[in-house]
Amino acid sequence: xxxxxxxxxxxxxxxxxxxxxxxxxxxxxxxxxxxxxxxxxxxxxxxxxxxxxxxxxxxxxxxxxxxxxxxxxxxxxxxxxxxxxxxxxxxxxxxxxxxxxxxxxxxxxxxxxxxxxxxxxxxxxxxxxxxxxxxxxxxxxxxxxxxxxxxxxxxxxxxxxxxxxxxxxxxxxxxxxxxxxxxxxxxxxxxxxxxxxxxxxxxxxxxxxxxxxxxxxxxxxxxxxxxxxxxxxxxxxxxxxxxxxxxxxxxxxxxxxxxxxxxxxxxxxxxxxxxxxxxxxxxxxxxxxxxxxxxxxxxxxxxxxxxxxxxxxxxxxxxxxxxxxxxxxxxxxxxxxxxxxxxxxxxxxxxxxxxxxxxxxxxxxxxxxxxxx
RNA sequence: GCGGAAUUGGUGAAGUGGUUAACACGCCGGAUUGUGGCUCCGGUAUGCAUGGGUUCGAUCCCCAUAUUUCGCC
Numbered sequence: 160x161x162x163x164x165x166x167x168x169x170x171x172x173x174x175x176x177x178x179x180x181x182x183x184x185x186x187x188x189x190x191x192x193x194x195x196x197x198x199x200x201x202x203x204x205x206x207x208x209x210x211x212x213x214x215x216x217x218x219x220x221x222x223x224x225x226x227x228x229x230x231x232x233x234x235x236x237x238x239x240x241x242x243x244x245x246x247x248x249x250x251x252x253x254x255x256x257x258x259x260x261x262x263x264x265x266x267x268x269x270x271x272x273x274x275x276x277x278x279x280x281x282x283x284x285x286x287x288x289x290x291x292x293x294x295x296x297x298x299x300x301x302x303x304x305x306x307x308x309x310x311x312x313x314x315x316x317x318x319x320x321x322x323x324x325x326x327x328x329x330x331x332x333x334x335x336x337x338x339x340x341x342x343x344x345x346x347x348x349x350x351x352x353x354x355x356x357x358x359x360x361x362x363x364x365x366x367x368x369x370x371x372x373x374x375x376x377x378x379x380x381x382x383x384x385x386x387x388x389x390x391x392x393x394x395x396x397x398x399x400x401x402x403x404x405x406x407x408x409x410x411x412x413x414x415x416x417x418x419x420x421x422x423x424x425x426x427x428x429x430x431x432x433x434x435x436x437x438x439x440x441x442x443x444x445x446x447x448x449x450x451x452x453x454x455x456x457x458x459x460x461x462x463x464x465x466x467x468x469x470x471x472x473x474x475x476x477x478x479x480x481x482x483x484x485x486x487x488x489x490x491x492x493x494x495x496x497x498x499x500x501x502x503x504x505x506x507x508x509x510x511x512x513x514x515x516x517x518x519x520x521x522x523x524x525x526x527x528x529x530x531x532x
Numbered sequence: 533g534c535g536g537a538a539u540u541g542g543u544g545a546a547g548u549g550g551u552u553a554a555c556a557c558g559c560c561g562g563a564u565u566g567u568g569g570c571u572c573c574g575g576u577a578u579g580c581a582u583g584g585g586u587u588c589g590a591u592c593c594c595c596a597u598a599u600u601u602c603g604c605c
Binding site for chain 1: 559560561562563564565566567568569570571
């Protein structure tokens with residue numbers, strides 16, 4: 160019957176970084192943590208066992224997509240999302256809120272909910288906080304997300320203020336509609352890079368008392384790094400220490416480090432898998448593009464220091480060939496590596512928190528990755 | 533051997549007597565942050581088979597040569 164529990168193990172001495180433990184119905188995991196994204200009940204190209212092997216904990220699936228296809232009833236009939244997709248680790252479902260930002264025309268947002276144009280067949284569909292929660296209840300994920308609006312970072316103060324207030328009303332409605340005793344429900348803090356709006360949103364969201372808290376609305380709309388870090392800094396001070404904090408949609412190595420330093424515990428991002436499909440790989444010494452001609456005869460692994468299956472067995476030249484030939488095995492190999500890279504990063508961050516030297520770790524990482532002094 | 537047609541970048545090709553030779557693929561780069569996977573954005577022929585000629589000007593007109601191709605003997 161337990162939903163989710165966060166235990167703060169240790170705070171880093173010089174920053175807000177936290178080492179914690181997350182107890183879920185599908186295992187106990189340490190944070191900081193990176194969640195691979197499996198929108199349509201699959202982390203693209205990868206099998207569940209492979210995800211476990213690279214050390215991933217929670218994965219993210221998407222309410223909106225699974226609602227449209229195959230439909231939450233079919234997944235419920237299968238015995239829930241875990242059984243349906245054969246993943247026995249924890250699953251978090253996004254609420255569909257991000258689709259408000261990416262799919263819906265802004266004028267289709269009302270107090271009641273959001274009108275979407277179904278991207279599969281063009282049908283108009285209404286997603287409301289109650290509906291989003293009902294779908295997530297049926298999907299039976301470990302963590303459900305509140306249905307929020309994710310306004311563009313460039314939104315005006317006025318728009319943002321109205322938006323966060325509506326998101327708060329939606330959060331309350333969603334919480335009241337929530338009806339799955341072993342599923343946790345997270346609230347989402349919005350407010351762009353406006354200090355008082357982030358504060359207001361955080362305090363009011365916490366008042367509603369959720370099982371965990373997210374910081375949303377970052378890394379969109381060409382938002383500057385500076386604004387992203389501000390959005391985090393303006394939010395985390397108002398979040399309770401005994402609840403987990405999740406920064407939504409963030410996954411560049413630099414942003415994960417900066418997020419952890421500002422007190423974030425969980426991240427998710429499509430970047431490792433999307434970059435992989437386009438031939439880009441993370442390495443200790445920066446991101447590389449395997450399509451580049453210089454890798455044609457490079458018979459060394461993507462990253463000599465990496466312990467993943469890909470780096471243990473395959474060369475850049477081979478993977479470049481697969482990507483050039485549009486073979487899916489190439490995307491698979493890089494996806495595996497990229498996810499392992501980010502998870503390894505969180506492992507290193509955990510170690511740095513234990514040792515109270517996260518700023519030193521950051522400096523060294525940046526030197527290697529970005530060539531900074 | 534005779535006659536016809538063709539010859540434009542790595543490939544398939546469009547095109548006009550007059551500034552920067554269309555487009556597609558490929559190639560070379562770049563992008564990508566709660567995913568509408570195989571997308572988006574750049575760059576990529578100092579030259580239009582070769583040599584002459586006509587013209588103020590030719591990739592586009594004329595001649596020759598070469599190559600390819602089709603038909604006939």
